[in-house]
Amino acid sequence: MITVEEAKAHCRIEHGAEDGLITSLIAAAFRHIENRTGQTFDKVDNAEMVLDALPAGSAAIELQWTPVRAIQGLVYLDPQGGEQTLSAADLSLDVRGVYPMLYPVNEWPESKVQRASVKVTADIGYTELPADVRAAALLIIGHLYENREAVVIGTIATDLPMGVELLLAPYVIHRVG
Structure with a gap:
């Protein structure tokens, strides 16, 4: 910078x-x-945010960074413990608030409730x-x-x-x- x-x-x-x-x-x-x-302010590609589960329905995930330039994807553990991926096309980013909100295009899948079972990857910071x-x-x-x-x-x-x-x-x- x-x-x-x-x-x-x-x-x-x-x-x-x-x-x-x-x-x-x-x-x-x-x-x-x-x-x-x-x-x-530092431009960071592929920053990771870790969660313990996906929310229910179509509730938002408040991202810990601002600004977010792009969402790369989301990896989560399904209820059986298998790793599943949601691509950027499966996700909707709302940057209108102070902290960006991440929504599913439809609804969140069911995930395993476990420490660090969800990882959101995003490009953050100012270009x-x-x-x-x-x-x-x-x-x-x-x-x-x-x-x-x-x-x-x-x-x-x-x-x-x-x-x-x-x-x-x-x-x-x-x-x-």
Whole structure:
């Protein structure tokens, strides 16, 4: 999503001695952004969500990620313990809510009730990183690069009026409960 070269340009680093550090700061920035917003910004193909059973009838399965680009399929154990597959054509994805909902085209088949007896596979995350999220990530990377300790002594610090929180605000999913 953000390359080492982009982060180095933002931090005005002209050498390669700290490429490993920059790589870890990029990862840390994205984990912070994803935790803060509740969204997945890193593009991940074939992410898996595990359930203990399929719902009854045509009830929805609330997916744990947002956004979901595509559903690849669903694998479940039937009541006899045999592995069965539902393809993307057998499933309907509703992305209108905060978290996408997965429905069967008809009704869910009966499944075995057992730990991890159902696996949903999906492609998740943004195909292209939004510009404001990119700017927030670069601000976080720059801050972590310049401030390598938990406490800075002898300086007065203030948040930028148009800093990270403002840039991420449109993407935050507010959690209740």
